[in-house]
Amino acid sequence: MDVIELTWWQLALAALMVVALAGCTAAMRLGMSRSLLIAAARTVIQLALIGLVLEALFAAERLLWVALMAFTMLLIAGREVMARQKRRLIGGWAFGIGTVAMFVSSFTVTVLTLTVIIGSEPWYRPQYAIPLLGMMLGNTMTGVALALDRLTDTAWRQRAVIENRLMLGQRWQEAIGDIRREAMRSGLMPMINAMAAAGVVSLPGMMTGQILAGSPPALAVKYQILVMFTITLGTGFGTLAAVAAGSRRLFDGRQRLRLDRLSTPRS
Amino acid sequence: MPTTDALRLERLAIGELAEVSLIVAPGEVHCLSGPSGSGKSRLLRAVADLEPHDGEAWLGDVAQASLPAHEWRARVMLVPAESHWWADHVGEHLPQADPADLEVLGFTPEVLNWQVARLSSGEKQRLALLRAISREPSALLLDEPTANLDEATTRRVEAWLNERIRERGWPTLWVAHDAAQIARVANHHWHIDGAELSQVPTWT
Incomplete structure (x- = not known):
């Protein structure tokens, strides 16, 4: 058809x-x-x-062009992550942490999926590589942006609590532990919700597209499950890396909370 | 076992304050007073290494910079004027509270099951002191420890603190406003004038 x-x-x-x-x-x-x-x-x-x-x-169908496209997408996503934060780390850290986190997670998972699981020939075949990476980056971007925004904003609002915990002799990891957990949660929640609702509440976009394009639903479902899992992996590891690096950056070598490293929001 | 280490500030400078040098002997209380905004709290924060500063602080022969920051703060314990609580129940913050201490401060052991949200500011202040002291520090930095307490409770908390400080030999920096309180607890009294710390005579 x-x-x-x-x-x-x-x-x-x-x-x-x-x-x-x-x-x-x-x-x-x-x-x-x-x-x-x-x-x-x-x-x-x-x-x-x-x-x-x-x-x-x-x-x-050249590797160079595919790679160029992939990096352009990455940089735009990095800019978007930065723009979505209310109080961002200054000095290029907001862009840097977001972009590196997305690069490490999305690119690794996409390349693994293409070579090991799908096995397209050649592995960078753009019909597979670009849409897959696009979905990965789009969702990882949302997760990383939400998590970093929650992290910096909550740290700002709860500075007194964090400092009081430091005063009692806690390590910085312990003093910001609750906030890190919350940030991780808000980064992963959209994806967990999407997986929980998939097929019952919503028909995922890619599967819908494949069915419209004439694929048998059974195959479309398999691809959708694969994509959901890879997106979750990308979002999860990306958020993990961003939260780890972002929270580290909120403290200096003497474990002092350094909110002067955050920008003030333009109202 | 009582501490035998003195707390020594060596040319510590933060904000407007220039090069504060002083020695607090074990078990001694040095009171700090001065107009609000003069940097009393910031000086305590610098001693606890919570803010970047110049100069060095020593506990005995251990320098601030030679210890990981969290270990230094566990030894040189700062109790801020306003305390903050992260868990829902009081008990989660006070894992090793002594019932005798709770009683002296006017609580029953029941308080450990209370929600933090229902504490008054005075209750919070007393429990924050206990929270800090029950972690067995080696020196104390108190920022207006009785600011939210009525006269009778102030006297009781003051006496309890004083007894603990002498018994454990904690060198203590105590920010206070009230001249009568300073006269009661201080071995030495420092007043902040602009960038300088000047000693006020005491009769203890």
Whole structure:
């Protein structure tokens, strides 16, 4: 079975409805219409561009181009992680910790999945590598951003508690232990929820896409399970690394809480 | 066993305060007073190594910088003016509380099962002192330890602290406002004037 062709004017119908929604929120003065329209426009432009890039990438099938694409995605994700934090570590640490954490976890798990589990030929075959990495990075980014934001914000609000624990002779790991656990929890919760709800509450996007494209549901399910697991691995290890490095950076060599290493939020 | 180590500050400088040098002998109480914002609390924080500072602090012949920070703080214990609690119940913070101490401070052992949220500020302050002391430090840094207490309780806590300090030989830096309290507990009294620490005569 082939996919039913979708033309631009059919998309325009859907776009018209988004504009109608923006019109309604503007009429009710809910103040969301502007950001809604900008986000919608970004979707169109970004996806159209990536469509062109992927067409070229798939045609070339060269490791260099795939790697270049992967690193571009990584840097954009790193920037996004930084932008989503209210109080971020200054001096490039927010970007650095987020990016390195995502690189270590997402890239390792993606390469392992491609070579050991899927075994595509060649292993960097862009039809497999790029979508897989994209899903990994997207979710790892969310996890890392949520965890780092929770970590720095809670440390800021509970500075007195952390310092009081230090005064009683606790090590920094113990003094910030509860906050680290909370940060880890908020990083992993979206993925745990997604796994728990998969198929019952929501049909995962990739599986839906595969079924629409004509795959037998049984195969689509297998791929979806694989992707869910790899995403969980990527998010988990990424969050773990980010929380470990981020909390370490909140203390100096004399185990003093150094909140002067955090930026103040622009209100 | 009583401590025989003195607490010595050697050209310790933090914020506005320039190069504080003093020696607190074992079992002695040195009171610090001065207008608010003069840096009394920050000086104590520097002695506990909670803030970057210049100079060095010594406990006997052990330098602050020679110990891992958490070990130094376990020996030179700072009790802040306002205490903070992380677990839900009092008992989780006081694993080795002595019932006799609880009684002197006006509590029954029941208090260990209380929720921290229901403690008044005065109760918190007394329990925070016990929390610090039950960890068996070697020196004490007290930041207005009786600020939230009424007169009668202040006297009782003061007497208890004084007895413990003499008995264990803890060198103690004690930030206080009340002249009468300083007269009761201090062996030496230092007043902060701008960047300097000047000694006020005492009659003990």
